[in-house]
Amino acid sequence: MNEPRTTQGAAIIQALRQQLTSQALTGGSKLPAERELADLFDTTRITVKEALHHLEAEGLIYREERRGWFVSRPRLVYNPASRSHFHALVAAQQRVAATRVLSCESVLAPAELVSEMALAPLSRLTRICRLRSIDRRPVLYTEHYLIPEYFPDIGEQDLGQSLTGLYQRRYGLRYGRSRFDICPTAARGEAARSLSxxxxxxVLAITRINYDQQGRIIDCDREIWRHDAVRIRIDSQARAAAS
Amino acid sequence: MNEPRTTQGAAIIQALRQQLTSQALTGGSKLPAERELADLFDTTRITVKEALHHLEAEGLIYREERRGWFVSRPRLVYNPASRSHFHALVAAQQRVAATRVLSCESVLAPAELVSEMALAPLSRLTRICRLRSIDRRPVLYTEHYLIPEYFPDIGEQDLGQSLTGLYQRRYGLRYGRSRFDICPTAARGEAARSLSxxxxxxVLAITRINYDQQGRIIDCDREIWRHDAVRIRIDSQARAAAS
DNA sequence: GAGTGGTCTAGACCACCTT
DNA sequence: AGGTGGTCTAGACCACTCG
Incomplete structure (x- = not known):
């Protein structure tokens, strides 16, 4: 097997992994403090921390800033190409969803969106920021950028619901095609703070540009998922022959 | 801006990020050694290392085991739903692709595939492991698990080319639908070693189950991408109305 | 106020890569 | 052989959370 020599760190990882997969530690529960683990394994905090980072990268545990380490729950299976509503999707997987609206305001279009959305320079967009939770744990931070002309009075609507549904009911807009990018990256700024x-x-960043059925761009949304909270699943049909 | 107090680590990150985005350090070049950076910023290796890990998570730099830190090149834009060949895709983005076949052998079906692929317990599958590079940097480790009945003599074929093309030319098999999962996780074992x-x-793990045009499962492939080397891009058409 | 993780110091030895 | 990152020691103080 060409097994690399077992380091102390690897031993900690293995011990914790076993506890985690054998359900001795179950979803949502808190791990002992780093100092306690260091005592337990007779090593230093730095070594323990390294091991915890490995398990975090695998998605078995997660961290909340200054609160501690917790056991991950199963990932939400999510198809960004389907238009299913977040709350319905989560409920279908026997979990509890919640949405909190963080802000809704008019902003100058960020530079990268000006070209992506084919806007005039210095255009204004309506930005809606929301934080979504599964089983009380915040897992998804979203920013929607709307073309304001299509969405008068959006600020007075209930934004905790599905925006897709709202677009259709209130504004008569239905999505046509959309294009999305999925990119593993790192949390920064407001998204990091909101997700603690x-x-x-x-994190996993999903950026989507949505067109209506006439092919006009109507909005763009950016989803920042905790990397261990989601698994993307897409069914695709056969295409034209490979090139 | 509610800026968190600037720590020493944050200062290092910012300084390096600036150098990286201003192209002072360009794709592929090597960063100074950790000890050198520690001297430069008048701190310890651990602090420097932490900062480097942040930039790695963002995808701006990457590590090669015991060789050092390097500046990332632009991500490959990849659509796993399209059947385009790796070499063609890479060439279209002005990059140079290479494929190395690591192994091709008959193995016992891994437990998780037995259920996913609806196999009889203890079935055997043909496993092909390959390592793919862009601009001489290994970025993608793949394992294909084939139903052996459909692929006689596969071991004698040239496996460095597109397997999709080979399936069709040699075995008359064409893909119908497929289902794929995209999951951010951590590198382990052979995949970690191969990708150094x-x-x-x-890493980003993409698992795909492929059906032929008659709806039979013909193979399953697992791609392990370096997380900073790829960006998934998918175009989707309108679906039936959201539920 | 006690406990937690976040950050940091100032070193050390080892395994591996490069020359 | 010399340089690199990988791992580790044994502490320290700070910022934040929670009861």
Whole structure:
């Protein structure tokens, strides 16, 4: 097997992994403090911390800033190409969803969106920021950028519900095609704070540009998922022959 | 801006980020040694290392085991739903692709695939392991698990080319639908070694189950991408109305 | 106020890569 | 052989959370 020599760190990882997969530690529960683990394994906090980071990268545990380490729950299976509503999707997987609206305001279009959305320079967009939780744990930070002309009075609507549904009911807009990018990156700024993640923690960023049925761009949304909270699943049909 | 107090680590990150985005350090080049950076910023290796890990999570730099830190090149834009060949895809983005076949052998079906692929317990599958590079940097480790009945003599074929093309030309098999999962996780074992990643480094795992045009499962493939080397891009058409 | 993780110091030895 | 990152020691103080 060409097994690398077992380091102390690897031993800690293995011991914890076993506890985690054998359900001795179950979803949502808190791990002992780093200092306690260091005593337990007769080593230092730095070594323990390294081991915990490995398990975090695997998605078995997660951190909440200055609160401690917790056991991850199963990932939400999510298809960004389907238009299913977050609350319905979560409920279908026997979990409890919640949405909190963080802000809704008019902002100058960020530079990268000006070209992506084919806007005039210095355009204004309506930005809606929301934080979504599963089983009381915040897992998804979203920013929607709307073309304001299509969405008068959006600020007076209930934004805790599905925006897709609202677009259709209130504004008569239905999605046509959309394009999305999925990119593993690191949490920064507001997204990190809202998700109670340390700056630089790995996340999955999904950026989507939505067109209506006439092919006009109507909005763009950016989802920042905790990397251990989600698994993307997509069914695809056969295409034209490979090139 | 509610800026968190600037720590020493944050200062290092900012300084390096600036150098990286201003192209003072360009793709592929090597960063100074950790000890050198520690001197430069008048701090310890551990602090420097932490900062480097942040930039790694962002995808701006990457590590090669015991060789050093390097500046990332632009991510490959990849659509796993399209059947385009790796070499063609890479060439279209002005990069140079290479494929190395690591192994091709008959193995006992891994437990998780037995259920996923609806196999009889203790079935055997043909496993092909390959390592793919862009601009001489290994970025993608793949394992294909084939139903052996459909692929006689596969071991004698040239496996460095596109397997999709080979399936069709040699075996008359064409893909119908497929289902794929995209999951941010950590590198382990053979995949970590081949990609010269430390155990536990973040990667993007894409698992795909492929059906032929008659709806039979013909193979399953597992791609392990270096997390900073790829960006998934998918175009989707409108679906039936949201539930 | 006690406990937690976040950050940091100032070193050390080892395993591996490069020359 | 010399340089690199990988791992580790044995502490320290700070910022934040929670009861």
């Amino acid at each position: 993640l340390a700056e630089g923690s790995p | 990643l430390a155990e536990g480094s973040p």
